[in-house]
Amino acid sequence: MTARSFNYYGYTKESYLECSDLIRTTNRKHITILNTWFILINLLYLVFSYLNLFGVNQERIPFYAAYLLAGIVFEIWLTAFPKTAERHNYLAVFSSIIGLLSYGILTSIFAPYMPATMFLVLLALTALSYIGTMAIMICLSILAVGIFLTTSYLFKTFSIAYNDTYNAVVVMTLVFGLHYTFQRTRVSQFILYQRDLQIQKELEIKSSFDALTTLLNRGRFFAITEEVLRSKTSEYITLCILDLDEFKGINDNLGHQMGDKVIQTVGKTLIQQLGIENYISEMTSSWDLTQKISIAGRLGGDEFILFIRGKKTQNEVRELLQRVLDSLNKVQFDKLNGIHASFGVTEIISTDRDIDNAYKRADEALYESKRAGKNQIHFSTKALPGDA
Structure with missing residues (x-):
């Protein structure tokens, strides 16, 4: 397998690009699902903050309210302008990833005496949900983990930050393998679907047009x-x-x-x-x-x-x-x-x-x-x- 085919989940760039419409549509659907989940989570935390439940105090109300508002605005854009979201696929995907992972990093900072969990969950979710290329996924993951660990060593004790480092490396390694496997399966399904469409098109054309004149x-x-x-x-x-x-x-x-x-x-x-x-x-x-x-x-x-x-x-x-x-x-x-x-x-x-x-x-x-x-x-x- 060449580095180029690895970047496109084991397929050629040409085969991958033939599925670009399906990839954009799938990404938009996954963005919508994750963003809906993100809105509900923030709404739940907002209620916890207001009621001072489960150690979530009222000081976090502005934080959860801000992310809740951002999620709602993002949801309106995705729902009202789906074609625009698909046309600007990378903008939508990057916006979702940045929003989710920044949320995970900030929640980790707000709990300096606990190993981070939210960031690792969001890292795995974004890696499994979005189809891009392996190069983009690896770069984004390394960048996000780098920022996460930097803040962890800045705001947490060494032992907890060290624990975060171990967890992040293990999760990131798993994420690389799972992302490649999951997205390769999806791209394979898209390619088969495109081939089926092409066969259907050819059969319809043969059954519709005169072979000699193309009328x-x-x-x-x-x-x-x-x-x-x-x-x-x-x-x-x-x-x-x-x-x-x-x-x-x-x-x-x-x-x-x-x-x-x-x-x-x-x-x-x-x-x-x-x-x-x-x-x-x-x-x-x-x-x-x-x-x-x-x-x-x-x-x-x-x-x-x-x-x-x-x-x-x-x-x-x-x-x-x-x-x-x-x-x-x-x-x-x-x-x-x-x-x-x-x-x-x-x-x-x-x-x-x-x-x-x-x-x-x-x-x-x-x-x-x-x-x-x-x-x-x-x-x-x-x-x-x-x-x-």
């Missing part, structure tokens, strides 16, 4: 559009079916490899013209469908389908589709002189509770494009059975 496959396309329609949105949406003209001739005359290249080019053109590059090959479950995201899919063979959002009028949709058609017509490679396609388009109307009727209208409009001479865009003007 949505038929099933996922209809599932997503149905979800949008169920949201009862009032936005202007159009559905477009796109079918390539004379595609069989391309396969027969130029070969199936050329046919695949044409299909890929169409997919790439649709992605670029719709501006959906950032959504391709991402888990569809993470898409925010409240945003007006246009969706493109491949129905199979040389047939594609578009769910166009973010436009306000039919003219805007026509302009978009014309740009797509123009881009396809300009394609030149090998013996291919342009890609020709027919478009059938329909507007989603208020009675379209699902996509079926809109699909029928777009399909009819597509055949109108074919009958009118192909390589053109045709909008549906018919009402089909089931339409209002």
Whole structure:
């Protein structure tokens, strides 16, 4: 094991950093738990001080009140701004450690005739609770123990300070081993969790996207559009079916490899013209469908389908589709002189509770494009059975 891997609990820095989000979240949760416990302890000691119980006199009231107030303020920050606490992970962790260990050192000073216990308990708790690196943990522990022993020799008799030294060295040695073991186990769990997420992502992507074009496959396309329609949105949406003209001739005359290249080019053109590059090959479950995201899919063979959002009028949709058609017509490679396609388009109307009727209208409009001479865009003007 190298020194670098030891610093990251036996893993590489890259593997450790992949878990950084989980580490920050875990640290915030542990900070909150420890801080809640710290507030309760101070509240209890404050009551003991006020009542002069268990040797805790009223002179300590300002001390416990100050730490109680600090703990409450810290708790409010952690609870009200959890994302900020996670983003500033080291600030939150260091603040918690400094607060807890300074508390342990001061309580030790206030009891000069007794060996310290609170500091040692807090040292072990902070070491087992927070994930950082071994280098940070070792440095913080040595620094804290150094300050603790210095105050112990300054304010206590030599025999008690010597006892504190023995206890501190034993606890610190145990803490180093326990911290490494505990945090290595946690990091291992985080890495396994990340791998599971990656596998889930890859499986979802494979089940959602067409392998040749990276567009949505038929099933996922209809599932997503149905979800949008169920949201009862009032936005202007159009559905477009796109079918390539004379595609069989391309396969027969130029070969199936050329046919695949044409299909890929169409997919790439649709992605670029719709501006959906950032959504391709991402888990569809993470898409925010409240945003007006246009969706493109491949129905199979040389047939594609578009769910166009973010436009306000039919003219805007026509302009978009014309740009797509123009881009396809300009394609030149090998013996291919342009890609020709027919478009059938329909507007989603208020009675379209699902996509079926809109699909029928777009399909009819597509055949109108074919009958009118192909390589053109045709909008549906018919009402089909089931339409209002």
